[in-house]
Amino acid sequence: MMPKGTPSIFDSFNARALNPGQVARTFVPPYQYQKLCLRRHSVLIGPRGSGKTTLLKMLTPAALNSWNHALAEHYRSQVDFTGIFIPTDLTWREQIESLGDGRLDPRDLQVLSRATVTTHVLRSLTTAVISRQAASTSGVGFRRLDLERERETRLSRQIANAWDLEVDLPSFTALKHALSLRLSRIRQLAGKVAELPASERAQTLGSRDYLFLDSLEAAVVAIELLDDAAGEQDSRWALMFDELELAPDWLQGELMSAMRSRDDRLILKLALSPYSGETPLFKTSSSAGPDQDYEEIPLWYAEKRNSYPFCRDLWFQMLRERGLPTVEPVEVLGRSVFETTPDEWKELGNAYAPSGRIGRRFKEAAQRDASFLRYLEVNRLDPARLHTLSGNERAASVRKIAPLVAVREFYRTSDLDLRAATRSRKRPTLFAGADSLFAISEGNPRWFIAIIGRLLDTLSGVGARISDSKQAIEMQHAADRFAAMLSILPVRDRAGAKAPKLYDVISQIGDYFYKRAVTDDFSPEPPLTFFVDNSVGDNVLLMLGVALNAGAIVYVPDGSSRLILNDCRGSRFRISYLLTPIFGLPIRLGPPISLSSILPRPRAGSDEQQLRLMS
Amino acid sequence: MEYPTVVREMTPGKRAEYDVFIAAVGYERRARYVVQELQPEASRKLGIGFEDRQVFEYSNNREILTRRGYRVEVVADGDLLEWLEREMMKGPLRERDRIRVGVDISSFSRFRIAAIVHALRRVPRLLHKLCVAEFYYSVALFSKPPKSAGPNIVVGPVAHYFAGWTTRPDLPLAAVLGLGYEEDKALGAFEHVQASARWLVRPISIDHRFDTAVTNANRRLLEGTPAGRVLGYCVSDPLGCFGIVESLVFGLTRDYNIIVLPFGPKPFALCSLLVACIHPSVAVWRVSAGGFEDPKDQKASGNVYGLQVEFNYPEEGNRGGPSGCNGGDDSTD
Numbered sequence: 001m002m003p004k005g006t007p008s009i010f011d012s013f014n015a016r017a018l019n020p021g022q023v024a025r026t027f028v029p030p031y032q033y034q035k036l037c038l039r040r041h042s043v044l045i046g047p048r049g050s051g052k053t054t055l056l057k058m059l060t061p062a063a064l065n066s067w068n069h070a071l072a073e074h075y076r077s078q079v080d081f082t083g084i085f086i087p088t089d090l091t092w093r094e095q096i097e098s099l100g101d102g103r104l105d106p107r108d109l110q111v112l113s114r115a116t117v118t119t120h121v122l123r124s125l126t127t128a129v130i131s132r133q134a135a136s137t138s139g140v141g142f143r144r145l146d147l148e149r150e151r152e153t154r155l156s157r158q159i160a161n162a163w164d165l166e167v168d169l170p171s172f173t174a175l176k177h178a179l180s181l182r183l184s185r186i187r188q189l190a191g192k193v194a195e196l197p198a199s200e201r202a203q204t205l206g207s208r209d210y211l212f213l214d215s216l217e218a219a220v221v222a223i224e225l226l227d228d229a230a231g232e233q234d235s236r237w238a239l240m241f242d243e244l245e246l247a248p249d250w251l252q253g254e255l256m257s258a259m260r261s262r263d264d265r266l267i268l269k270l271a272l273s274p275y276s277g278e279t280p281l282f283k284t285s286s287s288a289g290p291d292q293d294y295e296e297i298p299l300w301y302a303e304k305r306n307s308y309p310f311c312r313d314l315w316f317q318m319l320r321e322r323g324l325p326t327v328e329p330v331e332v333l334g335r336s337v338f339e340t341t342p343d344e345w346k347e348l349g350n351a352y353a354p355s356g357r358i359g360r361r362f363k364e365a366a367q368r369d370a371s372f373l374r375y376l377e378v379n380r381l382d383p384a385r386l387h388t389l390s391g392n393e394r395a396a397s398v399r400k401i402a403p404l405v406a407v408r409e410f411y412r413t414s415d416l417d418l419r420a421a422t423r424s425r426k427r428p429t430l431f432a433g434a435d436s437l438f439a440i441s442e443g444n445p446r447w448f449i450a451i452i453g454r455l456l457d458t459l460s461g462v463g464a465r466i467s468d469s470k471q472a473i474e475m476q477h478a479a480d481r482f483a484a485m486l487s488i489l490p491v492r493d494r495a496g497a498k499a500p501k502l503y504d505v506i507s508q509i510g511d512y513f514y515k516r517a518v519t520d521d522f523s524p525e526p527p528l529t530f531f532v533d534n535s536v537g538d539n540v541l542l543m544l545g546v547a548l549n550a551g552a553i554v555y556v557p558d559g560s561s562r563l564i565l566n567d568c569r570g571s572r573f574r575i576s577y578l579l580t581p582i583f584g585l586p587i588r589l590g591p592p593i594s595l596s597s598i599l600p601r602p603r604a605g606s607d608e609q610q611l612r613l614m615s
Numbered sequence: 616m617e618y619p620t621v622v623r624e625m626t627p628g629k630r631a632e633y634d635v636f637i638a639a640v641g642y643e644r645r646a647r648y649v650v651q652e653l654q655p656e657a658s659r660k661l662g663i664g665f666e667d668r669q670v671f672e673y674s675n676n677r678e679i680l681t682r683r684g685y686r687v688e689v690v691a692d693g694d695l696l697e698w699l700e701r702e703m704m705k706g707p708l709r710e711r712d713r714i715r716v717g718v719d720i721s722s723f724s725r726f727r728i729a730a731i732v733h734a735l736r737r738v739p740r741l742l743h744k745l746c747v748a749e750f751y752y753s754v755a756l757f758s759k760p761p762k763s764a765g766p767n768i769v770v771g772p773v774a775h776y777f778a779g780w781t782t783r784p785d786l787p788l789a790a791v792l793g794l795g796y797e798e799d800k801a802l803g804a805f806e807h808v809q810a811s812a813r814w815l816v817r818p819i820s821i822d823h824r825f826d827t828a829v830t831n832a833n834r835r836l837l838e839g840t841p842a843g844r845v846l847g848y849c850v851s852d853p854l855g856c857f858g859i860v861e862s863l864v865f866g867l868t869r870d871y872n873i874i875v876l877p878f879g880p881k882p883f884a885l886c887s888l889l890v891a892c893i894h895p896s897v898a899v900w901r902v903s904a905g906g907f908e909d910p911k912d913q914k915a916s917g918n919v920y921g922l923q924v925e926f927n928y929p930e931e932g933n934r935g936g937p938s939g940c941n942g943g944d945d946s947t948d
Contacts, residue, residue, distance in 0.1 A: 016787050016809070016811045017787035017811030017812060031837075041887050048809065087784060089784075089809065089872075090807075090808050090809070091779065091808065091898045091900075092781065094778050095772075095780050095898065096771050097775075097778075098776070098778030102774075102775030102776070103775075123785075124785065180782040183780075183781070183784075184782045187780045241740075408883050481835055484799045484802060484835055485803055487799060488766075488802065489803050489806065490767035490768060490769075490803065490807050491768065491901060500766065502766070583866060
């Protein structure tokens with residue numbers, strides 16, 4: 001059973017459900033937050049659970065106003081704009097598309113869709129203004145807005161006029177309620193229009209000016225009025241759209257264009273998943289480009305080490321939340337077998353000595369694994385004399401293969417007993433240890449909190465260590481649940497044909513890597529990443545996009561690659577380390593191999609599944 | 616639009632009289648059970664056939680319904696709503712102020728149940744008459760759950776008219792999941808919609824094999840859900856099921872936008888749709904393999920349960936309330 005208080009990796013006890021004040025209470029800033037705080041357009045990119053919503057919410061006045069953290073003041077001084085958080089979700093997108101019960105023609109639907117989004121944007125702006133007002137009486141007064149009652153009334157009335165709203169007793173709260181009412185009316189109107197003869201529809205819609213408000217222009221008008229009333233000149237406001245890939249297509253296109261041409265009082269902060277699929281993002285020539293128009297901020301870590309500082313910060317935060325003393329993760333979780341510590345390097349009797357951790361492992365592996373012995377002989381490496389190598393030699397020839405040898409030693413029993421490409425169900429104690437757990441969490445806060453939280457819940461007391469076995473159980477548990485979720489994650493089939501399951505494709509890739517790394521003859525650099533070549537079929541391409549957004553595979557861009565993909569072809573990926581306990585792979589980037597050489601090729605007499613995989 | 620809907624208990628009996636009776640001409644044997652055993656009487660008896668998967672008992676069902684006076688028509692999903700509305704408009708009626716309709720939902724897909732409910736709730740506006748509908752559900756005999764369901768392809772509102780609507784898009788999303796016995800299907804749907812909170816509603820059957828299968832199929836989801844958020848309903852008590860879903864939704868609407876994912880027995884899907892008639896903000900979704908599930912010939916257990924629903928004129932609305940176990944599960948969409 002799940003320990004009390006800690007969510008599982010699925011539990012969306014995520015920032016969506018929390019108000020900004022609640023988000024601020026436990027927020028740990030990753031390095032990306034610093035970039036996001038800058039006064040420029042940003043596109044925040046990451047798979048689910050990577051913290052996009054949290055980061056955007058942490059730019060709202062309500063969150064910054066209540067944030068209590070050693071670095072809070074520093075960040076507050078960086079944020080010189082008012083963040084307006086604009087959430088989106090899948091159901092809302094479907095609701096907009098279903099306006100008029102699906103009986104509207106595309107033009108009328110777009111008019112009503114725009115009006116809905118505009119109303120939502122303006123309502124979010126109003127919410128931000130209300131929270132700035134609230135900052136006058138609570139928190140640290142960040143971006144507080146002090147308006148006398150009379151001035152608020154006058155200002156609200158002016159904004160209501162500009163937004164074509166009717167409010168009896170003008171106030172910001174009244175504006176917000178009037179906008180909620182407008183959303184309700186838009187739906188009623190859609191239903192009514194759908195019942196009308198086609199000839200009457202345009203007139204019915206055309207007679208309502210509010211349907212044609214432009215969201216950004218209407219926001220700017222209100223901002224100008226607010227600035228004048230508050231005596232603020234040249235203020236900046238950030239429209240922060242969460243889950244942008246779920247927004248209507250037209251909005252995505254317009255926002256991308258807006259990053260080039262719109263009013264410089266508005267900053268755009270857009271959050272989206274790495275795979276944008278067939279949405280119009282970044283596709284038009286008028287769309288903005290990274291660097292010159294906006295900054296792309298990735299929230300994943302292709303290189304595991306890059307996530308460690310954030311994981312450490314999260315670790316200490318979680319200890320604090322539980323009232324536990326501040327202890328280094330390695331003291332509680334132990335050292336990962338994949339790491340060699342400075343101590344092991346310094347001492348003569350170090351890990352590489354015959355009796356040391358790595359020296360012993362190499363010796364045992366050479367006895368059980370003939371191909372490894374051959375490799376050692378060819379490279380003139382004597383397991384009994386590794387410690388006599390110079391630091392550079394060791395780094396070049398021993399240190400880089402040590403993790404691989406550890407995995408092979410763990411999963412292989414003997415050459416004779418190997419069953420080709422068959423995964424072991426051994427409890428993955430090999431992956432215990434602080435750095436391994438950090439890597440397996442992928443620096444994804446939702447996963448990290450779930451796995452580490454469950455482990456900390458079992459901590460027996462001060463000075464206690466969590467056993468490798470317990471760690472392995474939790475890792476396996478998280479991996480199994482993630483795999484189960486991937487098995488049933490919906491994938492819309494482009495061709496209308498029966499497609500294979502997403503997890504089946506991931507499994508084939510994982511099994512292939514396992515075979516190359518563990519059961520095949522020893523190779524110092526077996527492939528552990530894949531690139532998507534042109535032979536890969538549409539169904540698989542579609543699935544890779546879903547897998548990428550779910551975090552099942554991780555994009556490994558090279559220096560010049562775009563970080564947002566609308567086609568996975570030509571790009572390099574690895575399997576999420578979260579799945580490592582299932583597939584039994586070394587936690588490291590390996591060289592790439594083409595995906596089509598991993599997935600089975602259709603051939604005469606091949607079974608249906610194989611054919612479908614490549615279709 | 617809010618559709619005033621009153622829901623009442625109904626005990627299915629023999630030869631009940633209707634203006635219209637609607638049955639599915641499906642591929643499972645269960646599809647003809649109500650027609651054969653309860654022999655509902657109606658001025659117009661409609662058998663709705665499917666375009667695809669005319670396998671197993673489809674021909675027999677078609678023949679049996681035809682023999683019993685049903686006009687059997689194959690109607691495509693996309694044409695169903697209009698077809699139903701046309702059929703409702705045809706008179707004459709037994710009573711001047713109301714139309715009485717019977718529907719056997721046992722072998723209809725969730726989409727078709729949604730189309731039928733939508734058509735019925737629109738009747739008062741189209742005909743200017745009250746619509747009294749009685750829904751029948753014939754419980755299937757237990758059969759083992761599929762070892763491996765197909766990939767989930769169709770995911771979205773069960774139909775446009777049940778997509779729901781929020782006036783507060785900033786509220787978190789809560790998922791109400793009716794559980795079925797397909798492994799981890801509800802878990803996948805929950806993760807896909809990324810709801811912030813979940814409530815599970817599990818069926819309770821007279822045949823405990825169903826309950827065990829539901830528990831096994833949803834083990835991972837149940838493990839991580841606080842006990843207070845797991846509710847049960849008796850398959851033999853559709854009105855009780857309605858009461859549970861309605862109360863739950865009513866309690867959640869203040870703090871959440873709500874999506875209902877009706878896996879499991881069809882009375883839960885029906886009740887979810889009826890709740891959405893009363894609470895139009897609620898979205899009712901379906902997740903399925905889009906017709907790629909392997910068809911299964913479900914046999915009737917002999918237990919039939921019912922629910923009476925009164926769809927009123929928009930200005931005369933009021934609410935139905937809950938009221939009082941047996942077994943069944945429908946894995947088809």
